[in-house]
Amino acid sequence: MEKTIITLEEAAKTLKLLGDKTRLTIVGLLKDGECCVCEFVDVLEMSQPSVSQHLRKLRDAGLVKEKRKGQWVFYSLNTSHETYPIMEEILNQIPDQKEKLIALDKAGKRIQCD
Amino acid sequence: MEKTIITLEEAAKTLKLLGDKTRLTIVGLLKDGECCVCEFVDVLEMSQPSVSQHLRKLRDAGLVKEKRKGQWVFYSLNTSHETYPIMEEILNQIPDQKEKLIALDKAGKRIQCD
DNA sequence: TCAGTGTATAAGTATATGCTTATATTTGCA
């Protein structure tokens, strides 16, 4: 229940980014931890360039962070972003995307490199 | 702290509508009660058709309700809409728009017809 | 019934958006 008052412009910018089914699903998936690009491609059933472009928008806005691990690039939520509290509230009110990752795991397609 | 789980599609649709500075300001103004179209035109400093078109989008999505009072049409938040809890959380995290209505009142432009 | 005020709609236009295909870049490994 944070009361981090941000500007209306910042809020609108974040909401616009999250007001897209693909990107909202992406942040929904990241709620449970980091994911790499190829996992998004599998789950979203979209082309790799399209996924990459959505991730870039989220990253440019600072909503997600990226981290390279070998040949993979992992994305995660940027919990220190000004609008993260809003995003968190939104994620609490939409269906959990966890099952999609579980299905991916069962198909042996989950990337783990620790 | 409702836990009204809505579909991801519905959430995305609402967020897309609120992801616009004009429309976010409109719902921000409605947080404190109903407003008529000409008040939005004054506060937002936009053309009447433009305001009308934004209101129509919000109304078509069910986020706001309209009520005619004589020659004026008043809009208010639709608190029974499925995505209202999300909207409420968002409104709690952006600056209050009340001052703009107070300024309008001081300029003698606030419409009251009860 | 007619003029004035408030609001909605229609049509046109410039820009934004989200995809596609093609190609570049980075890294791992034989």
Place this chain on the structure above:
DNA sequence: TGCAAATATAAGCATATACTTATACACTGA
């Protein structure tokens, strides 16, 4: 060193969006 895999970027294109101006509609009051 060279090829394959993972990711990013570029360019092109169709559709969506948000404004504009012009006009239609609804209600009020003389």
